[in-house]
Amino acid sequence: MSEKKTSRYAPDLMAGQVALVTGSGSGMGRATALEMASCGARLALFARREEPLEETAEMIRAAGGEAFVVPGDTRDEDSIETAMGRIKEHYGQLDVLVNNAGGQYIAAARDITNKGFEAVIRNNLIGSWQMTRAAADHFMYENGGSVVFVTAISGRTALTGFTHTVAARAGVTGMMKTLAAEWGEYGIRLNCVAPGTIKTEALGRYPIPPERWKQLNRSVLNRMGMAEDIAGTIIFLASDLGNFITGEDIYVDGGETLHMGHDARDMINPDMFDKRERGDGKDE
């Protein structure tokens, strides 16, 4: 028998819980599913392509965990209903939903057609609503639960090239807060995690050369985020560690939004911000 993977959290943090992670065939979704399993959760893996989900499931099983693949599309009500039915049959419960599936294309606002705008709203806002509504209907109104949405840092600032998805993610945040207010009485907590630039394979498909990103001084911690940075925060919110947190929007961005809209250093006096020697002689 294979050994259980060690986790940054206690291995029984999510014992007895079932978690559904959308978009868990890659990137942050996969990292979240793997780490949740190492905390004792049993996983339901949801996305459109079955093969990557099976790979994640195999990784979880190889580490001694339990995973169940339920392919589907967050935009398609029928496939969501089928997935919820299969989870009920297989596990009999659902305690955690992570709405991580999503994506968009980059385009200047003037090049976005109405159809293209709507496609991105469907994928990121309507899809998350449909998953959340179904999880509440099938499981959470009765037994409570925790929902975490993966959004983007655009709630604090403009993000050129992303008008459609910025609108969608802001919609998710507003929806999350309102649901948190309405559903507290059912024992349902809802929160958002807003990632900065995270180094996943998907990001590699975007025209963002890492050297250029660094030059632009995007992150005060001087690195892109890793999928695990997001997974750790999702688990904190989804598990009992976040028991008294609802309606929150946590930015996990390495400080990217601290000066994203307006980096005034060159304008003021670049020398003022130059690296200086510390008292102990080490570089700051």
Ligand SMILES: CCCCC/C=C/C(=O)SCCNC(=O)CCNC(=O)[C@H](O)C(C)(C)COP(=O)(O)OP(=O)(O)OC[C@H]1O[C@@H](n2cnc3c(N)ncnc32)[C@H](O)[C@@H]1OP(=O)(O)O
């Ligand atoms: C918020 C800040 C984020 C910063 C960094 C973010 C990183 C990431 O998000 S990493 C994840 C990256 N994942 C992706 O980029 C993939 C996402 N793409 C999709 O999932 C889909 O392409 C879609 C949901 C955006 C659209 O899919 P679908 O609903 O199937 O729509 P169609 O393909 O039929 O297209 C409808 C319509 O949309 C316009 N359009 C679609 N793709 C593009 C494109 N690449 N460039 C320009 N326009 C596009 C277009 O108007 C399409 O209509 P037609 O022209 O009639 O085909």
Ligand SMILES: NC(=O)C1=CN([C@@H]2O[C@H](COP(=O)(O)OP(=O)(O)OC[C@H]3O[C@@H](n4cnc5c(N)ncnc54)[C@H](OP(=O)(O)O)[C@@H]3O)[C@@H](O)[C@H]2O)C=CC1
């Ligand atoms: N990487 C980054 O810097 C940032 C990413 N984000 C967002 O974080 C989330 C995770 O990103 P990341 O891991 O990088 O990206 P990935 O593309 O690796 O993950 C997204 C996953 O969602 C699934 N998915 C997409 N649309 C649907 C759908 N309609 N129904 C079901 N599954 C779907 C995809 O699988 P499949 O194709 O098999 O369906 C894919 O595996 C996404 O929402 C992304 O937009 C936000 C900010 C920054």
